[in-house]
Amino acid sequence: MKNKSLLDNFEEYDDPALYDRENERYKGDIPFLQKWAEKMDGPIIDVACGTGRATIPLGQEGYELIGVDVHQGMLDEAKKKADNLNLNVKWLKQDCTNLDLHVKSSLIYTVGNSFQHFLTNEDQDGLLKSVNRHLKNGGIFIFGTRFPVEEDLIHQSSEEYWRTYPDPETSHEVDVYTISRYDALDQVQHCTTIRKYKDNQGCVIDEKRTNINLRYVFPKEMERLLDAHGFEILHVYEDWNETPITNDSNEMVYVCKKHGDGSTASKAPQKEAREPSLCF
Structure with a gap:
């Protein structure tokens, strides 16, 4: 299945x-x-x-x-x-x-x-x-x-700029934007990534959208x-x-x-000395 x-x-x-x-x-x-x-x-x-x-x-x-x-x-x-x-x-x-x-x-x-x-x-x-x-x-x-920091879990209903990288095939820039919606009940962020491909004049000539869900x-x-x-x-x-x-x-x-004995339960995990008091 x-x-x-x-x-x-x-x-x-x-x-x-x-x-x-x-x-x-x-x-x-x-x-x-x-x-x-x-x-x-x-x-x-x-x-x-x-x-x-x-x-x-x-x-x-x-x-x-x-x-x-x-x-x-x-x-x-x-x-x-x-x-x-x-x-x-x-x-x-x-x-x-x-x-x-x-x-x-x-x-x-x-x-x-x-x-x-x-x-x-x-x-x-x-x-x-x-x-x-x-x-x-x-x-x-x-x-x-x-x-799970707060700013990453805020709804982004409009395109938000993320980054720009050079397309290795054309050497032209690709601007990347994201749209996201966070489902608090499932703790899942539904993301759309928008890639805007430019020509050598900097004009957008193509666009590709993909979706991904992140827990x-x-x-x-x-x-x-x-x-x-x-x-x-x-x-x-x-x-x-x-x-x-x-x-x-x-x-x-x-x-x-x-765990060395292969068990599925244990004592409480050891913590980092500087582990914060956590209130994502």
């Missing part, structure tokens, strides 16, 4: 080449992942790997990688890039809420705020159960998600969720540079450890 809430977000990823043009240059999380990879042995699993933005750099360092995603087009693009570099990465199409990889790993991660793609409680439960099942006892799970989780909610699925929180940062999280953070980066 296909997971509808995951399939609802396919529109944003149906053009893997566009995804890479907009995202591939981001490498901020790679050194962090490499630091943890150095401590591990055996295969490393990249959950919701997309086109391999964070999989391929680790593969180039000689680590054994398994990239898993539900979108075949993204996996095809990842495999093409890996093959061009003669990298032996295993790419698998599976629903990440119901993984069946026949392997245990010391390190599993999901980056690019992919955690927000799991929109329902059932989706989140499925993901964390799958990760726990594929981790060795004491294994590490790393992921990032956006901090937000509050810090205390996340503590309870991870604990219930057998994870101890080792660290929570506001970025991939290991900056301590604060009330003014925009992102939450979690480093979690699977």
